Amino acid sequence: MTQTQTKLARAIHFDESDQNVFASPARTGEWCISGGFEFSDWTEADLTGKARQAFANGWLGLETFGRVTFVAVTQVEPSEIAALTEMLAQHFVTYYGAPSVDAARPVAAEELAQMVDLCADHEPNFLLTVARDLTESGVRESFRMIQPQDAGLDQFAIHGDIET
DSSP: OOOOOOEEEEEEOSSSHHHHHOSSBOOTTOEEEOOGGGGTTOOGGGOOHHHHHHHHHOEEETTTOOEESEEEEEEOOHHHHHHHHHHHHHHHHHHHOOSOHHHHHHHHHHHHHHHHHHHHTSOTTOEEEEEEEEETTEEEEEEEEEOOOSSOGGGTOOOSOTTO
16 A cells, blocks of 8 residues: 655746745745735735735745745655644744744644645646635635646756755
8 A cells, every 4th residue: 555645835936036026035945835814804905016916826935934926746744744834833923923832733734734735636846826816705715736847847946955
């Protein structure tokens, strides 16, 4: 019996455009989630300039908490998921007023689980984009999956430790 690999998505850049369109761009290769929670209390008045771009189609990097337009599906280790959960829980405490890391951990775990679910059915190197709309009932997200073509992901993104 084969064990299913857990997959998540990493930030990928094809050019320098994210450096220009996002106030805080994510770093190439960092793990990402949708991050739509950031916009949960936004109104049309908040949707201006670079903030509008982040809202419209930015994935959230889990190291810099910057935004990126494209992410690529890749394998992730359980230990990395655990570390990312802790980082996100701490982010919820620091920036969103969660009372403690312990209280924020289940919410962080759910955010990561949603991204793992989104990536689960896609082969490595599949590209994903997100699009958001502000509706009367809140933020609506939709996702587009782009099958990799002839070029491999390794031509565009740096994966792993650059020291090895």
